[in-house]
Amino acid sequence: MSQTSPGDRVDEALADSGLPTPDVVIEPDADRLARSVASALVARLAAAQAVHGTASVVVTGGGIGTAVLERVAELAAEPEHAVVDWAAVDVWWGDERFVPVDHPDRNELGAREALLGKVPLDPERVHPIPSSDAGFDEPEEAAAWYAEQLAAAAGDGETLPRIDVLMLGMGAEGHVASIFPDSPxxxxxxxxVAVRDCPKPPPTRVSLGFSALAAAEEVWLLVSGEAKADAVAQALGGASPLEIPAAGARGKQATRWLLDTAAASKLPRE
Structure with a gap:
């Protein structure tokens, strides 16, 4: 009798999901990309609040992710763009480095400097992944605690809360969050999930898994630079999530690949 591995189940779930075809948006350069995504994010959060009264976002680190947050902070300071009630926004993280809270590698630190410290968020609605000095000896303990926080925010016996927008960067080899190719x-x-022996430093991390990524209403992949063009083309060309994890990042309502021209340079020309 044949056996099905978890990786096979991921592939099968994506094939049978009936999810919408990913949208691809291409901007001329990284700066234009960051500004475009920031405007779209503000509009999406405002729209979510109009329907639900609150909005929720998963933020990402990296160069383009931080640039987007910086552009959002600029928009939030302009009266004509003050359309988001920041006190009613929940902020989560897609992954985090399991290092001390003030370590420069922390995604949380970059997000707070770029945006979170500049808008009037409710501290109770900001949900950082624990640092290594937050009372957890092992990343597995921190991962279990963060899963409990997500479930508590969801309520009604659910595992995950409503996430309106989940933003992800992507590495040159196709990783998203801290899910690397052919990794546990x-x-x-x-x-x-806890991530150990990560091929990119720091080696110990905590990351949302595929099941959490797939629970978001919309997944936005923010990718810039020619070094990532091959992985972009493979992900959009049907690669396995085990080989190119970005291929497995799919939202329930929409998946948007937000690229600059360099990152899109290996896509087929129509």
Whole structure:
């Protein structure tokens, strides 16, 4: 009798999901990309609040992710763009480095400097992944705690809350969050996973898993630079999430690939 691995189940779930075809938006350069995404994010959060009264976003680190948050902060300071009630926005993280809270590698630190410290968020609605000095000896403990926080925010016995927009960067080899190609995290079905021996420093991390990424209403992949063009083309060309994890990042309502020209340079020309 044949056996099905977790990785096979990920592939099958994507094939049978009936999810919408990903949208691809291409901007001339990284700066234009960051500004475009920032405007779209403000509009999307405002729209979510108009329907639900609140909005929720998963933020990402990296150069383009931080640039987007900086542009959002600029928009928030302009009266004509003050359309988001920041006190009613929940902020989560897609992944985090398991290092001390003030370590420069922390995604949380970059997000707070770029945006979170500049808008009037409710501290109770900001949900950072624990640092290594927050009372958790092992990343597995931090991952379990973060999964509990997500479930508590969801309520009604659900595992994950409503996430309106989940933003992800992508590495040159196709990783998203801290899910790297052919890694244990790429085969893990839990919503939050500990990552050890990561091929990119720092080696120990905590990351949302594929099941959490797939629970978001919209997944936005923010990618800039020619070094990532091959992985973009493979992900959009049907690669396995085990080989190119970005291919497995799919939202329930929409998946948007937001690229600059360099990152899109290997896509087929129509």
């Amino acid at each position: 995290a790429a085969r893990d079905e839990r919503p939050v």
